[in-house]
Amino acid sequence: MTQAATPTADTVRRVVRSLLQDSPLHDSPLPDPPRPDGGGLRIAPVAEGGEHSTWFVGARHVLRLAPDREASRRQRRELRLRELVRPHIGVAVPVSVAHGEWASGLTYTLDTLIPGGSGEQRDVSAVGEADLAGLLSGLREVPGPQAETLGVPRATPRSLETLRTAAERAAERLAEADEFDPVRLKQLTAGGVVQLAAQPGTAFLVHHDLKGEHLVVSGDGRVRGVLDWTDAAVGDPTEDIAGLAVAVGAPAAVRAATLAGYGARPCLRGLWLARCDTLTRLADRLGDGHHDDSAVPLLRAQLAHAWEAILLERLTDEAW
Structure with a gap:
């Protein structure tokens, strides 16, 4: 199995910059709007993340980066599965507002943050x-x-x-x-x-x-x-x-x-x-x-x- 280097804050900023070019994330907790380089957005690791490297992006999104190709395959499946289960279970599941690859063959999904602890x-x-x-x-x-x-x-x-x-x-x-x-x-x-x-x-x-x-x-x-x-x-x-x-x-x-x-x-x-x-x-x-x-x-x-x-x-x- 191909193993990529662990994603860093710089990796996350690079992904966020590419997303801002298409659709700016106007959810910064800071008084200033996000800069084109993503610098105005809070970017911080989530302590709990399982097999994914998980980061807060702004106040209302979470970026999850799959660390290897097997995790990427499961993440792609998860995006489809969440849509299937959503109407049935009575509680929220995250919505992916953007997804793609953060490295060759390795996926990410930018999800809505569900409020709560x-x-x-x-x-x-x-x-x-x-x-x-x-x-x-x-x-x-x-x-x-x-x-x-x-x-x-x-x-x-x-x-x-x-x-x-x-x-x-x-x-x-x-x-x-x-x-x-x-x-x-x-x-x-x-x-x-x-x-x-x-x-x-x-x-x-x-x-x-x-x-x-x-x-x-x-x-x-x-x-x-x-x-x-x-x-x-x-x-x-x-x-x-x-x-x-x-x-x-x-x-x-x-x-x-x-x-x-x-x-x-x-x-x-x-x-x-x-x-x-x-x-x-x-x-x-x-x-x-x-x-x-x-x-x-x-x-x-x-x-x-x-x-x-x-x-x-x-x-x-x-x-x-």
Whole structure:
């Protein structure tokens, strides 16, 4: 795979200059209008950006530059997919006002900025949970075959037994570091794994990366938008329930999924996907010697979110 140099502020200014020549971006937070070289526009890196180099451009746009050809292919697909999902999900997705190549074969998209903060820093309110329910139910309405014609891949459901085995090893490592009590994982029994296997015929379009940084949350806890659709797939919808459990906490995720029409089994499957994943991710990170890594506090917070007790667990001693 061809790997380009990491985009810099100068790269962004060059792209912005080319865009200003065609259609000036009159959204500068500064009192003076943007200069033809883009110097009057705020250009600043976004801390959260995943596999894309992401930059604020002015007050109302975000520039995302794909770092390699595979990411470029996924970004091109995302532009088409966002138009497909927009009418269905009840929350905003970014609009691309310009797109092209920032280097040979490497793409960019200049997107509208959805007002709000990251779901990593803001709590979701009860009304925000209803927004998430609309997202989950809306994704079921997106025609899967049409998404596949855009190049969205079909994903095979993950084995919960395989995940549980990996999580058991991770829990033991975390216990040695005084990070987790492995007894808690015994709630997921062998019988529960069988009961919570993915059901055939339930594949829908799945965002597949519903972590907090991809949720735009307003000051009153409403979910205003969902970002970064590059990992979308047609597959197991409980993956998005799992993502929400990590992002906003297990109780809120299960309430949203229930409002969206999901029953106890898919809710619990999503919950245990999240719990196994968070154990493994934190153990792997600590095992690599990254105890002081800035990612560790986030991984700890995600584990705590996924392991919050849901109402069913509070009301019954039944194990899964």
